[in-house]
Amino acid sequence: MTPKTADCWYRAWESGGAAALRSAGPLSRCRLDDRDLARLEEILRRGPGVYGWEDQRWTLARVAEVIRREFGVEYTLPGAWMLLDRHGWSCQPPARRAVERDDTAVRGWSEQGWPVVKPLRRSGMPGSVSSTSH
Template sequence: MTEVWRPRLLTRQQMEERRFAALPFLRDRTLSSTVLARQFGVAPTAIRAWRQRLAQGDSLEATRSTGRPAFLTDEQVAELMDIIRAGPDPQQYDDGRWTTARIRDLIGRKYGVWYDRDWVGKLLVRWGFSWQKAEKRPLEQKTEQIDEWLEAELPVLEKKDRRG
Protein backbone atom coordinates (compact mmCIF):
# COMPACT_ATOMS: atom_id res chain seq x y z
CA MET A 1 0.00 0.00 0.00
CA THR A 2 1.40 3.39 -0.95
CA GLU A 3 1.63 5.96 1.78
CA VAL A 4 -0.44 9.08 1.20
CA TRP A 5 0.90 12.40 2.39
CA ARG A 6 -1.35 14.15 4.86
CA PRO A 7 -0.69 17.52 6.44
CA ARG A 8 -0.22 17.59 10.21
CA LEU A 9 -2.82 20.31 10.66
CA LEU A 10 -6.05 20.60 8.73
CA THR A 11 -8.28 23.63 8.49
CA ARG A 12 -11.80 23.42 9.83
CA GLN A 13 -13.11 23.22 6.27
CA GLN A 14 -10.75 20.37 5.39
CA MET A 15 -11.82 18.42 8.47
CA GLU A 16 -15.47 18.98 7.50
CA GLU A 17 -14.75 17.69 3.98
CA ARG A 18 -13.13 14.59 5.48
CA ARG A 19 -16.21 13.91 7.65
CA PHE A 20 -18.51 14.33 4.62
CA ALA A 21 -16.29 11.95 2.61
CA ALA A 22 -16.66 9.39 5.41
CA LEU A 23 -20.46 9.85 5.62
CA PRO A 24 -21.51 6.94 3.34
CA PHE A 25 -19.09 4.61 5.13
CA LEU A 26 -20.26 5.70 8.61
CA ARG A 27 -23.78 4.46 7.89
CA ASP A 28 -22.44 1.05 6.90
CA ARG A 29 -22.26 -0.80 10.24
CA THR A 30 -20.31 -3.72 8.73
CA LEU A 31 -17.19 -1.52 8.64
CA SER A 32 -15.42 -1.22 11.99
CA SER A 33 -14.29 2.05 13.51
CA THR A 34 -10.68 0.92 13.29
CA VAL A 35 -10.88 0.24 9.55
CA LEU A 36 -12.55 3.59 8.86
CA ALA A 37 -10.09 5.38 11.14
CA ARG A 38 -7.16 4.06 9.11
CA GLN A 39 -8.87 4.95 5.85
CA PHE A 40 -9.58 8.58 6.87
CA GLY A 41 -6.52 9.22 9.02
CA VAL A 42 -8.28 9.74 12.34
CA ALA A 43 -8.54 7.92 15.65
CA PRO A 44 -11.22 5.25 16.07
CA THR A 45 -12.79 7.41 18.79
CA ALA A 46 -13.37 10.12 16.17
CA ILE A 47 -15.25 7.63 13.97
CA ARG A 48 -17.39 6.62 16.96
CA ALA A 49 -18.06 10.29 17.77
CA TRP A 50 -19.11 10.95 14.15
CA ARG A 51 -21.45 7.96 14.24
CA GLN A 52 -22.91 9.16 17.52
CA ARG A 53 -23.53 12.64 16.08
CA LEU A 54 -25.38 11.07 13.15
CA ALA A 55 -27.42 8.83 15.48
CA GLN A 56 -28.51 11.90 17.49
CA GLY A 57 -29.62 13.63 14.30
CA ASP A 58 -26.76 16.14 14.29
CA SER A 59 -24.84 17.00 11.15
CA LEU A 60 -21.16 16.57 10.47
CA GLU A 61 -20.74 20.21 9.50
CA ALA A 62 -17.96 22.17 11.11
CA THR A 63 -18.94 24.14 14.16
CA ARG A 64 -18.05 27.79 14.35
CA SER A 65 -15.13 28.65 16.59
CA THR A 66 -15.89 32.00 18.15
CA GLY A 67 -12.92 32.33 20.45
CA ARG A 68 -12.90 34.36 23.59
CA PRO A 69 -15.43 37.20 23.61
CA ALA A 70 -14.04 40.71 23.39
CA PHE A 71 -14.00 42.79 26.55
CA LEU A 72 -14.68 46.03 24.67
CA THR A 73 -17.65 46.56 22.36
CA ASP A 74 -17.21 47.97 18.86
CA GLU A 75 -18.65 51.29 20.04
CA GLN A 76 -16.16 51.47 22.91
CA VAL A 77 -13.27 50.70 20.56
CA ALA A 78 -14.43 53.42 18.14
CA GLU A 79 -14.69 55.92 21.01
CA LEU A 80 -11.26 54.90 22.28
CA MET A 81 -9.71 55.32 18.83
CA ASP A 82 -11.14 58.86 18.63
CA ILE A 83 -9.66 59.67 22.03
CA ILE A 84 -6.26 58.33 21.00
CA ARG A 85 -6.29 60.26 17.72
CA ALA A 86 -7.14 63.47 19.59
CA GLY A 87 -4.05 63.05 21.74
CA PRO A 88 -3.59 62.91 25.49
CA ASP A 89 -4.89 65.56 27.84
CA PRO A 90 -2.12 68.21 28.11
CA GLN A 91 -2.99 68.85 31.74
CA GLN A 92 -2.46 65.20 32.56
CA TYR A 93 0.49 64.43 30.24
CA ASP A 94 2.56 67.50 29.42
CA ASP A 95 4.77 65.72 26.87
CA GLY A 96 1.77 65.18 24.55
CA ARG A 97 2.36 61.52 23.71
CA TRP A 98 0.62 58.24 24.31
CA THR A 99 2.37 55.23 25.74
CA THR A 100 0.93 51.75 26.08
CA ALA A 101 0.91 52.20 29.85
CA ARG A 102 -1.09 55.41 29.53
CA ILE A 103 -3.56 53.86 27.10
CA ARG A 104 -3.89 50.87 29.42
CA ASP A 105 -4.76 53.23 32.29
CA LEU A 106 -7.24 55.09 30.08
CA ILE A 107 -9.01 51.85 29.12
CA GLY A 108 -9.01 50.67 32.73
CA ARG A 109 -10.41 53.90 34.16
CA LYS A 110 -12.95 54.48 31.41
CA TYR A 111 -14.22 50.93 30.77
CA GLY A 112 -13.04 48.91 33.77
CA VAL A 113 -10.98 46.56 31.58
CA TRP A 114 -7.34 46.21 32.62
CA TYR A 115 -5.22 44.79 29.80
CA ASP A 116 -1.56 43.91 30.00
CA ARG A 117 0.67 46.64 28.50
CA ASP A 118 2.01 44.26 25.85
CA TRP A 119 -1.52 43.32 24.81
CA VAL A 120 -2.46 47.01 24.52
CA GLY A 121 0.35 47.36 21.97
CA LYS A 122 -1.07 44.46 19.96
CA LEU A 123 -4.55 45.96 20.13
CA LEU A 124 -3.23 49.29 18.85
CA VAL A 125 -1.66 47.56 15.84
CA ARG A 126 -4.94 45.70 15.23
CA TRP A 127 -6.79 49.04 15.33
CA GLY A 128 -4.46 50.55 12.73
CA PHE A 129 -2.04 52.51 14.90
CA SER A 130 1.68 52.18 14.35
CA TRP A 131 4.50 52.29 16.84
CA GLN A 132 6.20 55.65 17.02
CA LYS A 133 9.39 56.56 18.80
CA ALA A 134 9.63 59.98 20.37
CA GLU A 135 12.49 62.14 19.14
CA LYS A 136 15.10 62.46 21.86
CA ARG A 137 16.21 66.02 22.18
CA PRO A 138 16.34 68.54 25.02
CA LEU A 139 13.19 70.59 25.45
CA GLU A 140 15.23 73.80 25.76
CA GLN A 141 17.14 73.18 22.53
CA LYS A 142 17.16 76.19 20.18
CA THR A 143 17.40 74.99 16.59
CA GLU A 144 18.13 78.47 15.20
CA GLN A 145 21.30 78.80 17.30
CA ILE A 146 22.40 75.30 16.30
CA ASP A 147 21.95 76.14 12.59
CA GLU A 148 23.94 79.37 13.00
CA TRP A 149 26.75 77.53 14.78
CA LEU A 150 26.84 74.84 12.08
CA GLU A 151 27.17 77.48 9.36
CA ALA A 152 29.76 79.63 11.15
CA GLU A 153 31.94 77.37 13.29
CA LEU A 154 31.81 73.94 11.70
CA PRO A 155 33.65 74.88 8.45
CA VAL A 156 36.46 76.43 10.53
CA LEU A 157 36.80 73.27 12.59
CA GLU A 158 36.81 71.08 9.47
CA LYS A 159 39.65 73.18 7.97
CA LYS A 160 41.69 72.81 11.17
CA ASP A 161 41.14 69.05 11.07
CA ARG A 162 42.50 68.77 7.51
CA ARG A 163 45.66 70.71 8.37
CA GLY A 164 46.41 68.75 11.52
Protein backbone atom coordinates in the same frame (compact mmCIF):
# COMPACT_ATOMS: atom_id res chain seq x y z
CA MET B 1 11.59 27.73 17.56
CA THR B 2 12.08 24.59 19.59
CA PRO B 3 12.24 21.05 18.19
CA LYS B 4 9.02 20.29 20.10
CA THR B 5 7.22 23.18 18.36
CA ALA B 6 8.52 22.08 14.97
CA ASP B 7 7.37 18.52 15.68
CA CYS B 8 3.86 19.74 16.64
CA TRP B 9 3.63 21.79 13.45
CA TYR B 10 4.86 18.88 11.36
CA ARG B 11 2.29 16.51 12.88
CA ALA B 12 -0.47 19.09 12.30
CA TRP B 13 0.63 19.49 8.67
CA GLU B 14 0.72 15.71 8.18
CA SER B 15 -2.79 15.26 9.51
CA GLY B 16 -4.47 18.36 8.06
CA GLY B 17 -2.23 19.86 5.39
CA ALA B 18 -1.63 23.60 5.03
CA ALA B 19 -5.11 24.39 6.42
CA ALA B 20 -4.08 22.91 9.79
CA LEU B 21 -1.25 25.46 10.04
CA ARG B 22 -3.40 28.55 9.37
CA SER B 23 -3.99 30.92 12.25
CA ALA B 24 -7.35 30.66 13.96
CA GLY B 25 -7.10 34.34 14.88
CA PRO B 26 -6.46 35.94 18.24
CA LEU B 27 -6.57 33.63 21.25
CA SER B 28 -9.02 35.87 23.05
CA ARG B 29 -11.80 38.08 21.88
CA CYS B 30 -11.57 41.84 22.23
CA ARG B 31 -12.96 43.00 25.56
CA LEU B 32 -14.18 46.27 24.06
CA ASP B 33 -17.20 46.34 21.77
CA ASP B 34 -17.40 48.38 18.55
CA ARG B 35 -18.87 51.40 20.35
CA ASP B 36 -16.09 51.30 22.97
CA LEU B 37 -13.44 51.02 20.24
CA ALA B 38 -14.88 54.04 18.42
CA ARG B 39 -14.83 55.99 21.70
CA LEU B 40 -11.25 54.87 22.40
CA GLU B 41 -10.23 56.12 18.97
CA GLU B 42 -11.78 59.53 19.74
CA ILE B 43 -9.92 59.62 23.05
CA LEU B 44 -6.60 58.77 21.41
CA ARG B 45 -7.09 61.42 18.74
CA ARG B 46 -7.74 64.11 21.38
CA GLY B 47 -4.36 63.34 22.94
CA PRO B 48 -3.09 62.50 26.41
CA GLY B 49 -3.31 66.12 27.62
CA VAL B 50 -7.03 65.62 28.27
CA TYR B 51 -6.03 63.10 30.97
CA GLY B 52 -3.44 65.34 32.60
CA TRP B 53 -0.24 64.21 30.93
CA GLU B 54 1.85 67.21 29.96
CA ASP B 55 3.43 65.90 26.77
CA GLN B 56 1.52 64.71 23.72
CA ARG B 57 2.85 61.15 23.58
CA TRP B 58 0.66 58.12 24.00
CA THR B 59 2.57 55.30 25.67
CA LEU B 60 1.23 51.80 26.17
CA ALA B 61 1.03 52.43 29.91
CA ARG B 62 -1.05 55.55 29.28
CA VAL B 63 -3.35 53.79 26.82
CA ALA B 64 -3.86 50.90 29.26
CA GLU B 65 -4.59 53.41 32.07
CA VAL B 66 -7.17 55.26 29.95
CA ILE B 67 -8.85 51.97 28.98
CA ARG B 68 -9.01 51.03 32.67
CA ARG B 69 -10.43 54.44 33.67
CA GLU B 70 -12.92 54.81 30.83
CA PHE B 71 -14.08 51.25 30.26
CA GLY B 72 -13.21 49.44 33.50
CA VAL B 73 -11.17 46.86 31.58
CA GLU B 74 -7.61 45.89 32.55
CA TYR B 75 -5.07 45.40 29.75
CA THR B 76 -1.43 44.43 30.12
CA LEU B 77 1.04 46.48 28.08
CA PRO B 78 1.38 43.71 25.46
CA GLY B 79 -2.41 43.39 25.45
CA ALA B 80 -2.82 47.13 24.87
CA TRP B 81 -0.29 46.93 22.04
CA MET B 82 -2.14 44.02 20.39
CA LEU B 83 -5.44 45.88 20.71
CA LEU B 84 -3.99 49.00 19.07
CA ASP B 85 -2.21 46.99 16.38
CA ARG B 86 -5.39 45.03 15.49
CA HIS B 87 -7.20 48.31 14.98
CA GLY B 88 -4.63 49.97 12.74
CA TRP B 89 -2.57 52.02 15.20
CA SER B 90 1.19 51.82 14.88
CA CYS B 91 4.25 52.64 16.91
CA GLN B 92 5.66 56.04 16.04
CA PRO B 93 9.12 56.51 17.55
CA PRO B 94 10.04 60.08 18.43
CA ALA B 95 11.53 62.09 15.55
CA ARG B 96 14.41 63.27 17.74
CA ARG B 97 16.15 62.21 20.93
CA ALA B 98 15.36 63.74 24.27
CA VAL B 99 17.56 66.68 25.24
CA GLU B 100 18.14 64.99 28.61
CA ARG B 101 19.55 61.81 27.04
CA ASP B 102 23.02 60.92 28.31
CA ASP B 103 24.65 58.54 25.81
CA THR B 104 27.51 57.78 28.22
CA ALA B 105 25.05 56.71 30.93
CA VAL B 106 23.09 54.62 28.41
CA ARG B 107 26.27 52.88 27.25
CA GLY B 108 27.32 52.27 30.88
CA TRP B 109 23.96 50.75 31.71
CA SER B 110 24.02 48.54 28.61
CA GLU B 111 27.49 47.23 29.43
CA GLN B 112 27.33 47.00 33.24
CA GLY B 113 23.78 47.33 34.57
CA TRP B 114 21.86 45.19 32.10
CA PRO B 115 24.01 42.03 32.50
CA VAL B 116 23.33 42.15 36.26
CA VAL B 117 19.58 42.33 35.67
CA LYS B 118 19.53 39.84 32.79
CA PRO B 119 22.28 37.23 33.28
CA LEU B 120 23.56 35.35 30.25
CA ARG B 121 22.20 31.86 29.65
CA ARG B 122 24.54 28.92 29.73
CA SER B 123 25.07 27.59 26.24
CA GLY B 124 23.39 24.30 25.55
CA MET B 125 20.77 24.80 28.26
CA PRO B 126 17.75 26.56 26.70
CA GLY B 127 15.94 28.64 29.26
CA SER B 128 18.48 28.13 32.04
CA VAL B 129 19.46 31.18 34.04
CA SER B 130 22.06 29.86 36.41
CA SER B 131 24.50 26.98 36.44
CA THR B 132 22.75 25.38 39.43
CA SER B 133 19.27 25.03 37.90
CA HIS B 134 18.29 21.57 36.64
